[in-house]
Amino acid sequence: MNDAANPLSPPGLLPAGLMDLLPPEAEQEAALVEALMEGFCRYGYERVKPPLLEFEEGLLAGSGAAVSEQTFRLMDPVSQRMMGLRADTTPQVARIAATRLGLQARPLRLCYSGQVLRVRGSELAPARQLPQAGIELIGGAAPEADAEVALVAAEALARVGVTGITLDVTLPRMAHALLAAAGIGAALTDRLIHALDRKDAAAVTALAEGAGPIAALLPRLLAAAGPAAQAIEVLRAADLPEAARAIAENAASVIGAIAARAPDLRVTLDPVEFRGFQYHVGVAFTIFGPGRTGELARGGRYLSVNDEPATGMTLYPDAVLRAAPPAPSRPRCFLPLGTTAAAGAALRDEGFATVAALSAADQASALRCTYLWDGHRAVPIQKGTG
Amino acid sequence: MNDAANPLSPPGLLPAGLMDLLPPEAEQEAALVEALMEGFCRYGYERVKPPLLEFEEGLLAGSGAAVSEQTFRLMDPVSQRMMGLRADTTPQVARIAATRLGLQARPLRLCYSGQVLRVRGSELAPARQLPQAGIELIGGAAPEADAEVALVAAEALARVGVTGITLDVTLPRMAHALLAAAGIGAALTDRLIHALDRKDAAAVTALAEGAGPIAALLPRLLAAAGPAAQAIEVLRAADLPEAARAIAENAASVIGAIAARAPDLRVTLDPVEFRGFQYHVGVAFTIFGPGRTGELARGGRYLSVNDEPATGMTLYPDAVLRAAPPAPSRPRCFLPLGTTAAAGAALRDEGFATVAALSAADQASALRCTYLWDGHRAVPIQKGTG
Structure with missing residues (x-):
């Protein structure tokens, strides 16, 4: 336990x-x-x-x-x-x-x-x-x-x-698409994926060394994480294999549609991160x-x-x-014994929660009421007095 | 299954x-x-x-x-x-x-x-x-x-x-209180309770025969079930043992307090029924x-x-x-491709659910929309036309 x-x-x-x-x-x-x-x-x-x-x-x-x-x-x-x-x-x-x-x-x-x-x-x-x-x-x-x-x-x-939120876009299939197109084997793929997800640039560089063009591409994509417009530019300029290109173009379309409708929304793009997305395709x-x-x-x-x-x-x-x-919480108004039903109903319609006394022992302040019905109106209860 | x-x-x-x-x-x-x-x-x-x-x-x-x-x-x-x-x-x-x-x-x-x-x-x-x-x-x-x-x-x-509800009041401890005061044994109590709960007047009469005043009382209380005011009168007139009297007086107080606040509410009282109430005391x-x-x-x-x-x-x-x-359900208004964000927002603020076309294939009627944005206003869609 x-x-x-x-x-x-x-x-x-x-x-x-x-x-x-x-x-x-x-x-x-x-x-x-x-x-x-x-x-x-x-x-x-x-x-x-x-x-x-x-x-x-x-x-x-x-x-x-x-x-x-x-x-x-x-x-x-x-x-x-x-x-x-x-x-x-x-x-x-x-x-x-x-x-x-x-x-x-x-x-x-x-x-x-x-x-x-x-x-x-x-x-x-x-x-x-x-x-x-x-x-x-x-x-x-x-x-x-x-x-x-x-x-x-x-x-x-x-x-x-x-407000002030950030929409972070990731592309859970991008890294796999790049590694598959580069002919990277399963064991090295697993290690690279893990390094990419940890944002461990040194490990990515070391692991990808000698693997062809991807050795330079992966660190560049890792470093591209940030404001979506800039990351999209990095993807556009990169020489991507076909599957990765399709993923990047789809991401650019989604991000473009978001920017057109909500230009003030902060959107970031991290092209090679996973964040634990397990079943997603396209954008996450x-x-x-x-x-x-x-x-x-x-x-x-x-x-x-x-x-x-x-x-x-x-x-x-x-x-x-x-x-x-x-x-804001609803103000609570105490109704002493004998309060008319009409008075209570009017207070509730004004937005009060009414707390009716059930016996002479019931007290407004103990019942955490902030107002008291005095027979004519709801009177604020001063804290620390009475 | x-x-x-x-x-x-x-x-x-x-x-x-x-x-x-x-x-x-x-x-x-x-x-x-x-x-x-x-x-x-x-x-x-x-x-x-x-x-x-x-x-x-x-x-x-x-x-x-x-x-x-x-x-x-x-x-x-x-x-x-x-x-x-x-x-x-x-x-x-x-x-x-x-x-x-x-x-x-x-x-x-x-x-x-x-x-x-x-x-x-x-x-x-x-x-x-x-x-x-x-x-x-x-x-x-x-x-x-x-x-x-x-x-x-x-x-x-x-x-x-x-509206038009009925508040049915029962007294789950009443029958037990009566039977205990009359000195009825456990086995007969179980059978009587069962007969009372089934409203089986013949069985109640037969089972209670020779058990003293309760033989007449139980059928009378069983027959008293109905509008609360009348049932309360039957209880008031009956010669009840002390515990049962307390239960009846409490019920009369509760029903009186309800009638004072909601004179139009239909209230019934069934003094000797249980309705499966297992842990209740007082009124149910x-x-x-x-x-x-x-x-x-x-x-x-x-x-x-x-x-x-x-x-x-x-x-x-x-x-x-x-x-x-x-x-009433919210009217659904179809927004064709190209509808401005401002037009959609205004419709939503008027109480419409807006359904935006995502491709040229999306159709208002297939998406069960009842209105169509024509560029100027929401036009009702006639069923069976178009």
């Missing part, structure tokens, strides 16, 4: 990485999730709600394989088959798109919010239950589709007050909050069920909540 | 009793839950969010024992202890109230929404994942507390358009929707952790959704 990973709970009360959200955080998170979902619905993304549990074959198919080790399993006593508790929602949405919404015209725009559960937390991310809110755009291969999901996510974040996205607020969202292009082209973005409401300005 | 219990899914795709909510139902349910929660917050109930999983000792303590057999268990690989997937939220809120909010002044008003999971569905209620939205008022024993939770629930239902509530829409909520008075007096109400959003008038 590692109760240190769950600092908000007394030792032993809750399993590590599982916690209670209390007032006012629980309300703030819920309001934030609904505001994000409203941001998605405005762009025609329609909500689906898959179950928390389903048969593991379905849950772990396709992109679900990436979270297989993180998925709680349990036996279904009804069917005697193994079920999994979802560790990610994207595979479920992909299943819905391919089956129950299989006949609906493409592109299909779906959104979701809900909880996911993971078998183990990490030192940096101890939580084992996480909220997710996301969008999937299924059945569209155009660069404009990738641009749309990035922009819808950025606008949803702006709606909850999170990470949204970082301002300052040190960390990753707020991840997404990008993938192949859905039956290799249908798809792109999407998952927002992390717990991280977004830490990056968002605090929402 | 009983796929017949999951009529909305193709056979074998999802476990029985677990289903996907699709557009527009998923959006309708989410909006309804948030409207119910808003109804609770207006009365000073503050949101908490306990985790879906916790150690089984905590989850199954107190009122949680009632759902022990319905609780999925799984091993926590971190602590090597058994965890349960919640089958009810009330025990978690009771835990929070007693521990992390143990020092906060009473009465404590908390609310919650979320999913619960059950090992097996029944023939009448096949769902194994259910949404819940509820309130708990902890640390207040006054009849006004019970009246408040009933009225807050009724008002929350009215906010989502569900069931809210029935209009017509045949069934149970929308349940609640009542119980003993929380450390026997702290508490009362609450759990609403069933899936049932409420079936009883509520359909919410």
Whole structure:
């Protein structure tokens, strides 16, 4: 047991990485999730709600394989088959798109919010239950589709007050395409990929030495990471093999579409980094909050069920909540015994939460009320007096 | 496998009793839950969010024992202890109230929404994942507390358009109090309780014959079920033993407080029925929707952790959704290629969901749009034309 990973709970009360959200955080998170979902619905993304549990074959198919080790399993006593508790929602949405919404015209725009559960937390991310809110755009291969999901996510974040974000674009297939075209063997490929992901330029240079033109190209692409417009120029000027050229041109189209619609959005491009993207093709996205607020969202292009082209973005409401300005809380007005029903109703309609006395022992300040109904109006309660 | 219990899914795709909510139902349910929660917050109930999983000792303590057999268990690989997937939220809120909010002044008003999971569905209620939205008022024993939770629930239902409800009050300890005072043995008590719960007047009369005054009293109380005012009169006129008298007087106080605040609410009282209430003391509530829409909520008075007096109400959003008038859906406006960003933003601010063409192949009607941006305004799309 590692109760240190769950600092908000007394030792032993809750399993590590599982916690209670209390007032006012629980309300703030819920309001934030609904505001994000409203941001998605405005762009025609329609909500689906898959179950928390389903048969593991379905849950772990396709992109679900990436979270297989993180998925709680349990036996279904009804069917005697193994079920999994979802560790990610994207595979479920992909299943819905391919089956129950299989006949609906493409592109299909779906959104979701809900909880996911993971078998183990990490030192940096101890939580084992996480909220997710996301969008999937299924059945569209155009660069404009990738641009749309990035922009819808950025606008949803702006709606909850999170501005100053950075959209980081990576190309998870680029390094493999370069190494394959250069005829690099599997063992050296693994070592180079690892060095590229660590941004270890010295190791990349040493490992690629003598491998032909790629020996000079890889360090140059590694150094190109930064503002997207400049990185795109480096890719354009480079002598890329055909597959890598296609990846670079697609990235340029996506980034161009984003810049055309949101010229003020900070976009970076890191052509040879992975960031743990396991099932993505084309562009992958990470949204970082301002300052040190960390990753707020991840997404990008993938192949859905039956290799249908798809792109999407998952927002992390717990991280977004830490990056968002605090929402004003509802003022609480105490209603002494004998307050009329009409007075209480009028206060609630004005935006107050009313707290009715149930006995003569109930006190406004103990019940954390900030206002008191004096029979005529809501009077602010002065802290430290009375 | 009983796929017949999951009529909305193709056979074998999802476990029985677990289903996907699709557009527009998923959006309708989410909006309804948030409207119910808003109804609770207006009365000073503050949101908490306990985790879906916790150690089984905590989850199954107190009122949680009632759902022990319905609780999925799984091993926590971190602590090597058994965890349960919640089958009810009330025990978690009771835990929070007693521990992390143990020092906060009473009465404590908390609310919650979320999913619960059950090992097996029944023939009448096949769902194994259910949404819940509820309130708990902890640390207040006054009849006004019970009246408040009933009225807050009724008002929350009215906010989502569900009117014409019936609040059914039962007294789960009344029959036991009567039988104990009459010196009835355990075996006969079980049979009488069963007959009372089935409303089998003939069996009650036969079983109670020769048991003294209770032989006449039980059939009279059974027949008293109906409008609360009349049932209260029957209880007042009856010669009740002390414990039963206290239960009846408390019920009269609760019902009186409800009638004073909501004279138009239909309230019934069934003095000797149980309806499966297992851990309730004092009054228990069931809210029935209009017509045949069934149970929308349940609640009542119980003993929380450390026997702290508490009362609450759990609403069933899936049932409420079936009883509520359909919410109007957002009109969808198709944006042809080349539509300006400003035009799209203005439409969204007017309340449209905008669906942007991503390629020349995208068609407004196939994408289920009801409006088309013609470069100047949103034009309604005529069905069956074009």
